[in-house]
Amino acid sequence: MSKKSVLRASVLIGAIGVTGLLGTGVASAHVTANSYGNQPQQGGSGTIVLRVPNEEADAGTVKVEVDFKPEYGINSVRYRPVPGWTAEVTKTHLPTPVRDGKNLEITDPVTKIVWTAQPGGGLAKGTQQFQEFEITASNLPANVDTLELPAIQTYDNDKVVNWNQSSTPGGAEPENPAPTIRLAAASTAGAAHDSSAHDASTPAAAEGGEPGPATDDTARWLGGAGLLVGALGVGFGAGALVRGRKAAK
Template sequence: MSKNHALRASVLAATFGVAGLLGAGVASAHVTANIYGSEPQKGGSGTIVFRVPNEEEDAGTNKVEVDFKPEYAISTVRYKPVPGWTAQVVKTPLPAPVKDGKNLDVTNPVTKIVFTAQPGSGIAKGDAEFQEFEISASTLPSNVDELVLPAIQTYDDGQVVNWDQVENGGAEPEHPAPTVQLAAASTGTGHDAHTMSASTTGDSATAGSTDSTARWLGGAGLVVGALGLGIGGGAVLRGRKAAK
């Protein structure tokens, strides 16, 4: 290959690489729900971090809302405070109870959490900044594999963007809803068995140690007793000789 061809190939590769990075940046500039660590389990609790990037050149983000389906029957949502923002957890009474991930009735599930920027705060205009909002939720449903958590992003110029489109196996929608995958519930058998095994092993070791100590003390007692008898017998014999 000539130097010109090599240079042309390098330029093309660099061009496609930059295009790919730009495309990845555009595709990732969505409101997303992220799990840092193990996936939350069905019927358990989990920590979810919503990442909200600003996408408007002339407006900043001043409010973020996340919706929870009533049928998820999530009864508790707590949030990590974010400087410059306030948060409100909204619950909605239902006409009939729904079952949560532990098969308990919930009549007043969490249906929304709203993060609002205080005056002078918010995510700055342009596309250089994002903000993360961390929550913990329980009890998570046990009858779904994925949580779909639509979000509403409001800009300080009044523009509202709904991140609520669900993928259906085709191309990624323009405004996909944040989602979280749920892992299968753990039975706890392995942990209990490990705990029981460790406990049993510890008890056995303690019992063995106690038994060994008792045997040692018993043996020592016999030796001391034998020595006592020997000393006593010797004294008796010396006394008899002296009497003669």
């Protein structure tokens, strides 16, 4: 391979690294729902992590609300305590029962969970911080491929942002998309293989429970590795450019 070809390839690798770094920042700009470990399954239990970034230069986040559609028939939501925040799970009595993911009638499904920052807590103003809120939910619906979890973010200057717009397949992303999480097809192997297995080593706690160990070390390690690869690509490309210029002289 000629020196010019090597130089072009190096610069391309560096550009890809920069694009990856920039893409990571853009992707984290909205409230999102994520799964670390096994994907939540239809009809089973699943662990979902809501990631909430602060986006106001002059205000901090002090309240986060996530809504669950009554028709999902989710009968249980447990949350991992977050230092500096309190949480409350709300169930709503329905005049007509709905069926959950195991085809059981549910009259009081979970419809909301609200995290509220304690005095002096919450996310600081600016765009440097985010907070993750982890929950486990069951029984997840068996008749949908994607859970849509509209969220409301409240700032300490009373500004309220609704993350509740549905995304259209193949269409442009809306300005304030609702957090969504895809559900894996139900397994015939039973509950031992659904996403609740993720909770065996990292149990979620209801209000008043004790927090468990961190759940996303692997995901963060992988994310850090990806950033490192991108940075190395940038350095390699710049070094190759300098060497190419010296060789030309």
